[in-house]
Amino acid sequence: MTAQPWRALWYLYSRTWQNRIRLQLRRLRQPRYMIGALAMCAYLASLLMRPGADVAVTNELDLLDTRQILSIVGIAVALGAWWLAAPSDNALAFSPAEVYFLFPAPVKRRTLVQARLFSQQAVLLSQVLIWTILLRRGEGDLNGVLRAAGLWILFTTISLHRLGATLARTHAPDVPRRKPVARTIAIVFLAMLAIAVATTAGHAFDIWRSAIGSASSPASDVIGKLMATRIAVQTILDDATMHALLWPIRAVTTPAFATDTMSWLRGIPAALGVLLLHYLWILRDPQPFEELAVGSSARFADRVARMRRGGASTRKRDTRLGWSLALHGHPAVALAWKNVTASVRTFRPRALLVTIGVVVAIVALTSRGDTYDAGSSALRSAFTTTFISIFAAALLTAPAWFRLDLRHDLAHLPFLKTAPLPAHTIVATEIITAAVIITLGMALLFGPPAFLLLRTIGGPLGSAGLAFALLGGTLALGGVNLLHVTLYNAVALWLPAWVPLNQGGANNGGASVIGQVYITMIGIIVSLGLLLALPAGAVWGIVTVLTAQLPLSAVAALSLVAGLAIVILEWLGLARLLGRALDRLEPSDIPSMQS
Numbered sequence: 001m002t003a004q005p006w007r008a009l010w011y012l013y014s015r016t017w018q019n020r021i022r023l024q025l026r027r028l029r030q031p032r033y034m035i036g037a038l039a040m041c042a043y044l045a046s047l048l049m050r051p052g053a054d055v056a057v058t059n060e061l062d063l064l065d066t067r068q069i070l071s072i073v074g075i076a077v078a079l080g081a082w083w084l085a086a087p088s089d090n091a092l093a094f095s096p097a098e099v100y101f102l103f104p105a106p107v108k109r110r111t112l113v114q115a116r117l118f119s120q121q122a123v124l125l126s127q128v129l130i131w132t133i134l135l136r137r138g139e140g141d142l143n144g145v146l147r148a149a150g151l152w153i154l155f156t157t158i159s160l161h162r163l164g165a166t167l168a169r170t171h172a173p174d175v176p177r178r179k180p181v182a183r184t185i186a187i188v189f190l191a192m193l194a195i196a197v198a199t200t201a202g203h204a205f206d207i208w209r210s211a212i213g214s215a216s217s218p219a220s221d222v223i224g225k226l227m228a229t230r231i232a233v234q235t236i237l238d239d240a241t242m243h244a245l246l247w248p249i250r251a252v253t254t255p256a257f258a259t260d261t262m263s264w265l266r267g268i269p270a271a272l273g274v275l276l277l278h279y280l281w282i283l284r285d286p287q288p289f290e291e292l293a294v295g296s297s298a299r300f301a302d303r304v305a306r307m308r309r310g311g312a313s314t315r316k317r318d319t320r321l322g323w324s325l326a327l328h329g330h331p332a333v334a335l336a337w338k339n340v341t342a343s344v345r346t347f348r349p350r351a352l353l354v355t356i357g358v359v360v361a362i363v364a365l366t367s368r369g370d371t372y373d374a375g376s377s378a379l380r381s382a383f384t385t386t387f388i389s390i391f392a393a394a395l396l397t398a399p400a401w402f403r404l405d406l407r408h409d410l411a412h413l414p415f416l417k418t419a420p421l422p423a424h425t426i427v428a429t430e431i432i433t434a435a436v437i438i439t440l441g442m443a444l445l446f447g448p449p450a451f452l453l454l455r456t457i458g459g460p461l462g463s464a465g466l467a468f469a470l471l472g473g474t475l476a477l478g479g480v481n482l483l484h485v486t487l488y489n490a491v492a493l494w495l496p497a498w499v500p501l502n503q504g505g506a507n508n509g510g511a512s513v514i515g516q517v518y519i520t521m522i523g524i525i526v527s528l529g530l531l532l533a534l535p536a537g538a539v540w541g542i543v544t545v546l547t548a549q550l551p552l553s554a555v556a557a558l559s560l561v562a563g564l565a566i567v568i569l570e571w572l573g574l575a576r577l578l579g580r581a582l583d584r585l586e587p588s589d590i591p592s593m594q595s
Contacts, residue, residue, distance in 0.1 A: 009115055012101055017122065036516030067135075068250075068257040069233055075158065075249050076193065082165040083186040092166055095119070110283055116163065117282070124155045146264050150255030153271045157252045160278040167282070189245065196241040208232035248274045331421050332429045339404045339433040387453060391446050395477070398438050399484040400521055405434040406489045406582075410496060413587050424579025427489065431575065435485045439478040447474070468553075472560050479567040483531050486574050487524045493581040496590055531570055535563040 027033040094102070094116065102112055132148045165186070208228045236242060243250075251274050254267030325337045409416060409430065416426060447470055454466050491498055498520050539559040546555050 008101070008105070009111075009118070012097060013119060016095075016097065033516065036519060039516075039519050066230060068253050069230065069237070071154075071253045071257070072237065072246060072249050073233070075253075076246065078158075079161070079186070080190050082162055083169075083190065092116075092163075113163075113167070113282055117160070120159055121156075124152065124159060127155055128152045142258055142260055142264060146258075146261065147256070150258065150264065150268070150271070153268075153275050154252050154256040157271075157275050157278055160275070160282055164278065164282050192241070193245050196239060196245060197236060200236045200239045200242065204232040204235040207235050331419060332425055335419075335421070335426065335429045336433045339430070340437065342404050342408075343402075343437050387449070391442075391450075394442060394446070395480065396525060397521075398442060399434070399481060399488055400517075400524075402434060402438055404437070405430040405485060407492045410492060410585075410590055413585065413590055416582070422579065423582040424575055427493075427578045427582055428575045431482065431485050431489055431571075435478060435482040438481050438485070439474065442477060442481075443474045465553075469556075472556060475564060476560060479535075479564050480528075480532065482571055483567060483574075484524070484528055486571055486578070487527050487531075490574065490578055490581075491520060491524065493578055493585060496585075532567075534570070535566040538566055539563045 028037055098115065098119070102115060128148050128151045131151050132144055135147060135151075168186075208231070237246065251267070251270035255264050255271045258264040258267060323337060323340065325334060406427065419426060421429075451466055451470060455463070498516060539562065542559045542562055543555055546558065550558075
C-alpha cells in the first residue's frame with residue numbers, strides 16, 4: 001500500500017479533529033459554555049479522586065465476575081441481532097467529508113474499510129475513558145491503564161465484528177452475490193448456541209432451585225436469589241459446548257473485567273488473538289459496498305440534521321392513533337392532537353417493555369417468602385428502596401428528556417406566532433399535554449408494580465384502598481409533573497440557549513453542553529422544590545390538625561385537594577408570565593434559527 005493515500009487520510013482526520021477542538025474552545029468564550037465545561041470537569045474530577053472500593057476478591061465457587069457474565073450474555077444476544085436482523089446503517093455510515101474525498105479517490109476498498117476503522121477510534125477511546133472511570137469502584141487491584149487497555153480491546157473487537165457482519169451481508173445490486181459463507185457460519189453458530197442453552201437449561205434450573213432452598217439462601221433472601229441466578233447462568237456458560245462456542249467472547253471480556261494483574265496477563269494473549277483475527281477478517285477482499293455506504297451515510301446525516309433542526313432522532317412510524325382531528329373545533333385541540341400524535345409516532349414500546357420487566361423483576365425479588373426474619377426484612381427494605389430510587393430518578397428526569405412541548409415547537413416559532421391562539425393558551429396547551437403524557441406513562445410503568453409491592457408488604461389498606469391510594473398518588477404526580485414541565489418551558493422561553501430545543505436532547509456540543517444541561521437540571525429541581533414547599537406545608541398542616549378528628553381517608557382526600565389547588569394556582573401564575581414571554585420572543589432569539 002502506498003503512503004500517499006495514508007497521507008491524505010491523515011490530513012482528513014487530523015484537520016477534522018483540529019477543527020472540532022477549535023470549535024469547542026471557541027465556544028468556551030461564552031459564559032454558559034464555560035460554566036458547563038467547568039461543571040463537567042468538576043464531575044470527572046470527583047469520580048477520579050473518589051477512592052476505589054477495597055474489594056476482597058474471594059471466589060470460592062470459581063464464578064466469573066458478574067459484569068463479565070452480563071457482558072457475555074449481552075454480546076451473544078447482540079450477535080444474533082447483527083446476523084439475523086436487517087443490517088444497521090450506522091456500521092457503514094461515513095461522514096460527508098469521507099464520502100466526498102475518499103469514495104471518488106483511487107484507493108482500494110480495503111483502504112476505505114481501514115479508514116472507517118480509524119475514524120471510529122475517537123469514539124471508542126472516549127467510551128474507554130468513561131467506562132474506566134465508572135468501573136474504578138470494585139475493580140480490585142487492577143491498574144487503571146490495564147483496565148483501559150482491556151476495555152479498548154473489548155470495544156474494538158465488538159466494533160470490528162459489527163462492521164464485519166454488515167460487510168458480509170452487504171450486496172450491491174449490480175454485482176453478483178458471493179456465497180454467504182460468513183452468514184451461514186453465523187446462523188449455524190447461533191443455532192448450536194440455542195440448542196446448547198436448551199439442553200442445559202433444565203440442569204441450571206435444578207441448581208437454581210437447589211440454591212434457593214439451601215440454608216444459606218432462604219427464599220426470602222434477595223441476595224440469595226441473585227446469587228442462585230448467577231450460579232445458574234454460570235452453569236449454562238460452563239457447559240462444554242457453550243464454553244467452546246462462547247470462548248471468543250470470554251477471551252475478549254477477560255482482560256476488561258480482570259480483578260488483578262496476573263489475571264489480566266493470563267487473558268490478554270487470547271484477547272489480542274481474537275482482535276487480530278477480526279482485523280484480518282475485515283481486511284479480506286470485501287464485497288462492493290460503496291453504493292450502499294453512500295445511502296447509509298445519507299440516512300445517517302439526515303438523522304443528525306433532523307436532531308440539529310429540532311426534529312426527533314428516531315424514525316417516525318405511521319400509526320393509527322384512534323383520535324381523528326375534526327374539521328372544526330378549538331385550535332388548542334389541534335395543538336394537543338399534534339403533540340399526542342408525535343409522542344405516539346416516536347414511542348418505543350420495546351424500551352418500555354424492558355423497563356417494565358426490570359421494575360417487575362425488582363418487585364418479584366422483594367416479594368414475601370416462606371420465612372421471615374430480621375435479615376431478610378432488611379434486604380427486602382433495601383430492594384424496596386431501590387424501587388423507590390428508580391421511581392425518583394424517573395420523576396426527576398422524565399420532564400427533562402420528553403420535549404414534545406415548547407422546547408420542541410420553538411423551532412417553529414413563526415408558525416406559533418401566526419396561530420389563532422393567545423400566547424398564554426399556547427403555553428398552557430403545550431405544558432398540560434406534555435404533563436399528562438408523562439404522568440400517564442409513569443402511571444402505567446410504576447402503578448401495577450407498586451400495587452403488587454404494597455400488597456406484599458401488607459398494611460391496613462385492602463386492594464380497593466390501595467387502588468384509590470394509587471389513584472390519588474397519580475393525581476399528585478400529575479401536579480408535580482405540571483410544575484416540572486412548566487419550569488423547563490420557562491427556561492426555554494427566558495433562556496432558550498440553555499435548553500436543547502429538540503426531542504433528542506444534548507446531542508451536540510461536547511462536554512460543555514452536557515455540563516450546561518445538567519446545571520440547568522439542578523437549577524430546575526431546586527426551583528421545583530421551592531414551588532412544592534407551599535403545597536407540601538399545606539398538606540402537612542391538614543394532616544397534623546385533622547388526623548385525630550377525621551377518618552384517614554377523609555384527611556387524605558382533603559390534603560390532596562388542598563395541595564393540588566395550590567399547585568394549580570402557582571401554575572396559572574407561571575403560565576401567564578410565560579405567555580407574555582412568548583409574545584416578546586422573536587425568531588432571532590432562538591439559537592437554532594439564527595443560521
